[in-house]
Amino acid sequence: MPETTRRADRLTGNRYGNRPTMKDVAARAGVGLKTVSRVVNGEPGVTPDTERRVREAIDALGFRRNDSARVLRKGRTASIGLILEDLADPFYGPLSRAVEEVARAHGALLINGSSAEDPEREQELALALCARRVDGLVVIPAGDDHRYLEPEMRAGVATVFVDRPAGRIDADVVLSDNYGGARDGVAHLIAHGHRRIGFIGDMPRIHTAAERLRGYRAAMEDAGITVAERWMSLGATDPERVRRAAEEMLAGPDPVTAVFAGNNRVTVTVVRVLAERSRRVALVGFDDFELADLLQPGVTVVAQDSAALGRTAAERLFRQLDGTLIAPERIELPTRLITRGSGELPPAD
Amino acid sequence: MPETTRRADRLTGNRYGNRPTMKDVAARAGVGLKTVSRVVNGEPGVTPDTERRVREAIDALGFRRNDSARVLRKGRTASIGLILEDLADPFYGPLSRAVEEVARAHGALLINGSSAEDPEREQELALALCARRVDGLVVIPAGDDHRYLEPEMRAGVATVFVDRPAGRIDADVVLSDNYGGARDGVAHLIAHGHRRIGFIGDMPRIHTAAERLRGYRAAMEDAGITVAERWMSLGATDPERVRRAAEEMLAGPDPVTAVFAGNNRVTVTVVRVLAERSRRVALVGFDDFELADLLQPGVTVVAQDSAALGRTAAERLFRQLDGTLIAPERIELPTRLITRGSGELPPAD
DNA sequence: CTCGCATCTGACAACGTTGTCCAGGCTCTA
DNA sequence: TAGAGCCTGGACAACGTTGTCAGATGCGAG
Secondary structure, three states, X not given: OOOOOHHHHHHHOOOOOOOOOHHHHHHHHOOOXXXXXXXXXXXXXXXXXXXHHHHHHHHHHOOOOOHHHHHHHHOOOOXXXXXXXXXXXXOHHHHHHHHHHHHHHOOOEEEEEEOOOOHHHHHHHHHXXXXXXXXXXXXXXXXXXXXXXXXXXXXXXXEEEEOOOOOOOOOEEEEEOHHHHHHHHHHHHHHOOOOOEEEEEOOOOOHHHHHHHHHHHHHHHHOOOOOOHHHEEEOOOOHHHHHHHHHHHHOOOOOOOEEEEOOHHHHHHHHHHHXXXXXXXXXXXXXXXXXXXXXXXXXXXXXOOHHHXXXXXXXXXXXXXXXXXXXXXXXXXXXXXXXXXXXXXXXXX | OOOOOHHHHHHHOOOOOOOOOHHHHHHHHOOOHHHHHHHHOOOOOOXXXXXXXXXXXXXXXXXXXXXXXXXXXXXXXXEEEEEEOOOOOOOHHHHHHHHHHHHHHOOOXXXXXXXXXXXHHHHHHHHXXXXXXOOEEEEOOOOOOOHHHXXXXXXXXXXXXXXOOOOOOOOEEEEEOHHHHHHXXXXXXXXXXXXXXXXXXXXXXXXXXXXXXXXXXXXXXHOOOOOOHHHEEEOOOOHHHHHHHHHHHHOOOOOOOEEEEOOHHHHHHHHHHXXXXXXXXXXXXXXXXXXOOOOOXXXXXXXXXXXXXXXXXXXXXXXXXXXXOOOOOEEEEOOEEEOOEOOOOOOOO
């Protein structure tokens, strides 16, 4: 059992033997501490014979370098943090995977957490990650005030916001063209003869939701259509609420003949509602989702490339770390309209 | 600018000012180092007035405690690692979310990474996390030999394997009842009159795949049906391969009248193949997936509760850390057959 | 056989924090 | 008023690693 660590053992109440340190390895191999460090880090200046002895000691003791200590000494942690809204939302799967790939390519680990759309939790998480001295942060904002990150950014934490812009702070942002995408999607419905078109979106305090709403209004205005209040639902997007909203705009004397759904969760709920009705109602959704093509009819969507969002953001983050980047920038990625049937249904009135 | 950190600044090439330390805060507040530590950690023994001065200094300097140093001193990191196969696979969304929730409830951060089903990458990741001194690991195994984790576990890293058992090592495991689930699913098809039932699953070196295959065989045998080789496909589950496999077993003189799909990716591909054909073929899939109920017909599945898998595993991990746990255990969670139509179609021959 | 040079090796401090322990000042009581 | 006891604050070492720098070792040449 390593000599130097017994006390810590008692302190932490660790039942198991504690970890060997470089000192232990050095003692066992009969070499100096720094020589072990050299071997572990592949630095030159160690004879093959010495190296062999050290490696044997490492294997025998099951030594593993303590990266906390290393970080403390070196300053950089080779890890970046990702804060997203919900790990379980399929939209974020490809995004976080893309971030991870880029991180990996730069030899960094990814630490991630979800804010559950709660600004306070976002801040708590972000600061916790900063306290662990991540080299950078990729943030999908839940809140709309990120001034709390200013000291961190000044201290050198590379920061990129994705999917939604940062609040009250000047920083790199990577977004989809939410406005243009929504406008195109709605224009697509108009081109197929619709005039009474509903919009079901998230709370407008969420930037993407506001932008998509703006796109909807723009398309309608371009076509000279006056939007009725009851065609729009702007609020929480839990299934119950969305269902009620959809049913309301589909009822009454002048029901909508088409619906534009503000995100994938909304789209799915609307699909369910429409499936229960006989009258054909056109539907275009923002965000693609798996199996959209297998439904009857296939669901026409405005697709964002979430992997590209993640990749772009992560690459930008590492360029900040390289020092090749100077001024914060706002990058907007295009969306793509994928027609599958539901958006091409004619008005049924 | 903090005095003590200038050198590190030069070393790391950090363009930004470096971070203030407790020493800097202490100097500014005109108190001792340890007093700052006490304030930061909410320890008693600081007069309100002193505390106020310290807090002012903290805010003025934008100080944030360096957790690396803290970890070095304290031994525990209050973080756990999660290694899964693919972040983007929807099956793992609820699982990782559940793990995160439990971690959060214990005040721990979650660090995760994906192995991309590559044993080497799994090991690399696991050891990297251990080097960062995570307190524990939740592993969805990609490889089948985890002896490399023995020194870590001896050193006190709590470890729980999920979804698939650990290889050549005695450890906690949380699994779904893959055997029973598959057997029930196939029995369900048999109960609806099918006798020629196909099975499309992953490579049998993957434990879950082997177990599900075993369940299939058991159900067939119980019904006195001899399984033909050409009814089974056991290999990679990329869409191309699955498609070919499905088409082969649906062709020929004695085509299968039902298919049991070994996981959600396979199921989706099979749904696509069946959608192109006129003859009705029954289908039961292992794993539930979103929108399964909206397809025509709805897809009958054997559902695992992936959130429960994650929750159970994480809770067990923290019980290991509490010291309340002694012997490794193997926990098997039940599956649930959800009938939606596709599994209740009669044979069409 | 000795000197000089190149190559290897190790002692030591520092990274920023926390645990230990003691000093000094205060209050309260006899 | 003196002594005891409590409370607050600070000096110091330690955590495990890496950078610096000087010392040791070995080899070849004169």
